[in-house]
Amino acid sequence: MTDLGQRVADAVVTAFGKLNVNSGKPTIRLNGVSEWTVLAGLVAIDGDELTVVSIATGVKALPDEVRSFSNGYMVHDMHAEILCLRLFNRYLMEEVKGDCPRLLLESATANTESVTPMYRLGTREGPEEAGKSDTNAGPEHIKNSESQSETYRLKPSMKLALYISEPPCGDASMSHVATGQTAWEEPAQKRQKVIRGRANFGHLGTVRTKPGRADSKLSLSKLCSDKLCLKQYTGILNCITSLRIEPIFLDFLVLDESKHVDADFGRCFHERMLQKPERPLQALTYRHSNFSFLKHPERTPLPVSLAYIAISNTAHVINNGVKNGANAKKPRANGASPLSRRSLWQQAEGHVPTFASYNKLKQANKERQNLKLKARKLLGSWPQTGEDDFRL
Template sequence: MAQTLRDSIAQSSITLYDTLPKHGKPTVRNNGVNEWTILSTISLVIPSSSSTTHIPSSSSASSSLDTSRVLPISLGTGVKVLPFSRLPPLGDALHDSHAEIIARRGFIRWLIYQASLFAPSSSSCANASGEEVFLERRDGKFRLKEGIKVWMYVSMLPCGDASTLHTAAHQSQDEAAQWDDNVGAMPQASDSTTDNLASIPSDDGSPLHVNAVGPTVVRGRNGYTNYSTMRTKPGRPDSIPSISMSCSDKIASWSVLGLQGALLEELFEAVWLNGLVIGGVDTPKSWEGSQAEWEVRVRNEVERALWGRLESIQDHLPPPYTLHKPAIHFTVVPFPHSKSAIQSSLPPSSPDPAPSPLSLSYIPSLSSQPKSTHKVKAGKPKPKPEIIANGTILSFVWKPPGKELMKEKGRSRISKFEILRAYEGLSTLLAESLIAGYQGEGNGQGQTSLTDNCHSTLTYCARKHRPGSRYQLAKTILRGHITPLSSTGTFTSLEQYGQVWTTDIDVDSEDGPALQLPIPPFRGWLVSGKEYEEFTSSGALRRG
């Protein structure tokens, strides 16, 4: 890849971040502690020959800026996650506020918004401002126009498996000692596995271990010298545990399932991540090789974490789902609010910087009009970033058990609840267009079923788990069949959170008997379960 495009993706992301107000960004606390955060964006890389109406199918996204432009469409910052006790049953608070997850959820909102511009019934008013439309519709489903690529930028390595080597090499002995009591409990590499891997030195010269056994889910950096391991957030040992899987695990799942998610399966083709640009890959002091050699080693680890550990199922996924292998590139463009940038600017006597408790979500093309207005209007207000604290808009507090819907002003536009409402708003737009077409042809058939499908009687869970969903089948091949057994009392450890999962998955074959699939590589994935998705867009709980 040409360096200009790699660094342009990073620079355009940081430039967009710089345009946002200071409120919600890292600051210096009253006690003198400096804050830091992580930045992530999802950007389109668009061939210069593209237009708002057509991109030639023969064009390809070049790696040179002479033939491409970079357009960040969703930005997120943050490092926080909600504990199990604060999971919202109505989907009105964000469980995971890590930067990469916020950027991806913003991308889902952007897809819905773009489709609303494309809808025939909205073309005369919704796109009066002449916004670019990057989607096309074929065979009843939306997709990105030919030649457009999707890239993610992250200011540091994603938490979890992709950053295990880098973390181990940069940790001080004091930091590593916080997990020493737990290292012995981790599965070790089998001889056959170790023989196939190059030895990787840690910061103290000891070998890293490979998790080649069992359905292990590890809390944070517990057993930080093991890799190919699913991990939960947060990483700090003194934090309240959660059941949120690491960003490495989630990005890896997008390599199989796409960025669009289960909710959009009916209206969108799968949208794949073409590549990641990652910052903050510093060479450790103990490394005796060159910077280039270190980057090769880290890149190999990231590739293994984000798609290499899923290769066992790549020939068993139901079309259109398949294992995509996003390109991995590193950038030296500095993010000024990264931990390393803040740390390097402080005097030696300064206290260690701390992660910001706030997150930002910014979708430049999405207006700041009231969330209840899902039809896009001309002359929309200028978009504003959302400042998120503890899963909700700053100054609004979610209160357990959460059976009363959070006030509209307190809900993020990227929460499950608001994404469901936006999705149903889009469905209504599309249904109205079809109904108008039927009526113009003197045909009223189908109107009832179309409008019924748009209303709020179906739960978020029901819309994600449609009969015959190939998305859900692909997810089952990835994870196995999972039945969560909810934790009781205070959630203090992963062992408290019971799950029943199976590895025996049969898939009907058109050419013969059912096929026995490989053991799901992400077996043991922690899920909140159906009880946290049984809400409707009207705010009703439909639990059995």
Template sequence: MSAVILAQNGTNQELTCVSLATGTKCLSASAIPKCKGLVLHDCHAEVLALRGFNYWLLSEVQQILGSQTHQSPYLEFIQGETANTDEENSRLPTGPPLKIKDNISIHFFTTQAPCGDASMEILTESFPSEAATPWPVDDSTATVLQGRGHFSLLGYVRRKPARADAEASLSKSCTDKLAVKQFSSALSFPTDLFIRKTDSAYIQSLVVYADQYHSAGYERAFGQTGRLSKIGSIGHFFNIEPLPVGFPRFAFDRKQRKSDTQSHSKYKASNVSAVWILDKKPDKPDIIEVLINGVKQGYKQLDDKTGKASAVSRRGLWNLALSIGSLVGKDQNGEDLDPVYDNPEWLTVVHHVLSRGTYDEAKSSYVRSSSVNCRSQVTDSLGNWVKNTGDGGWSYS
């Protein structure tokens, strides 16, 4: 289980969980071109929790831009905006109108060490002593993404772990995806079209159980002296905060279930994922979804029904962003609004980008040039990052 928690600084720090998820499955590379934005590629808990957080942020933006009276405890308009002086971006309006308030911090909690490089020592130490020493492997094999194989290769990008006989996936490990977030922020597309990447938009701490923490592995995977040292100067590195030994466990943790029962049954990873997203609007309940194979339970993975799509799927987030872009000068009932901030031109540009062309074209458009360049710099530095492509040629219409 993974969760995104917001803290409001002050004498009595208030914590609010806005998104949480469970899950361990992802799609094979060959399935990606069939998704059309409706099927989640990666249903690991960490990834779903972050996507849920971005959905929650977009919902908060929707309330702010669609109401003259809504006061968000978490987001605010950027005041005193000046013209863009960057020659490359001189044709852009000033940029996203909102930011996460300076007194808000983002914290990420996970009950298991993120799969990938950070968990390799923990995994090795869980083996019987005679199998705990990895055999040497030629570093040249690291040019191909590995799951949990080749334990002696440390510091490399890995794909999601899977059975040896499973069709290969190109979804990167949760360690790798969280490491990139230290540079790209917790905001993903299309949330970053509405909210600025200020210091508050980056994860401040990664919280794990004590037995899911290995200092050398976490520093190598996430730290400034590890594999990210070449580009560390541009990162916003989060703190790693292991909980005290004996801290109460997640009730449905695999280890917890084993200790609570006298049964000798073997517990296996489920193909079912779950997502919960906070919704404070009085007329709407929290979002709760059960997912199987990347779609809502009750639907077939590759049928033609758009209702199968999760709220946090590519198309789900795209649709929500489009509804926000259409609020320029209007409330949610279509009534005229006074300008909610000084430069509405940005939202007009965003709506134009989202409503025309394909998903890939929107994600790589000039309004996101800084985000695209930042991500490329990080993934190039990591060395063996293979893109997972094929689900971006669809359009809204």
């Protein structure tokens, strides 16, 4: 246990406990069965000061088949730690736009000796500005250039810690999972380089896909261990915020000491990569927690996710990839979560370059894309999910 790890855990759990919402927290069902969930929280550390930025709960991932009709309106991975990072990106765009005081970011435009180089915009395919034909145009050549030319960075004094009430699913928690759950073996003819969830505990250091149950529909969304491992190379910004902000990296994962295994953590985040990242994750642990909704064999998982930006005090509930109460079979704009691809784009529109489609936007940062491809290659195998593209 470390003092910092305990302080981070206490800060997240306390903030979650104070959150007054009508729905989204585990409860006792009418049949008397209690619910459990995974809690995650992103905390900014500046000296002795801790600031809880985002909090999320969740254990679900949507089947890959929904991407065919999502049209950017659905959130596909609702695991708590992944939602936390999406919330973080949404909050950062608030700071970029000047919608709130800049507590985490500072201007990097005038700083020519920045420690971390800004991602560069590569070739822009299909620029949307009328009368412009230069496909190599950078941010200075597009609409609203004044609002898009300034870049930002995380304040140098800041460090970021991600608290998770359970070890991240996948390679970082194989020893813990193996002692508490039932493994299953895929038939020999179906075995692939990528393993689903809890299959084949003996295969370590391998990319795995959600969900963990053998009888669930195929997701192809990678387990959280693999996603967090990849972000040691690319950083935790998304394809939108990375157009205005220098790369930002997690410094710490904060985990329950009783469930943390050093060997698993080291293998997952350090040893299985032939080329070590410049900013490797460090593990911090905590020993005591007042979070009362931990996973337990006699409890059932909470089917929804709570997403909360603590700094701006905004919260919503996600159910089956959309806002709680919205139609997940026919997703529409009014039912989209603020964390959906469309919502994140709409929030940033006018403050980042415009492209023909979301996929073109994702590919705009050539340096970021190259880092992703390189890291995926280092991990061995990275199955592609279905397309969820739409016009911008």
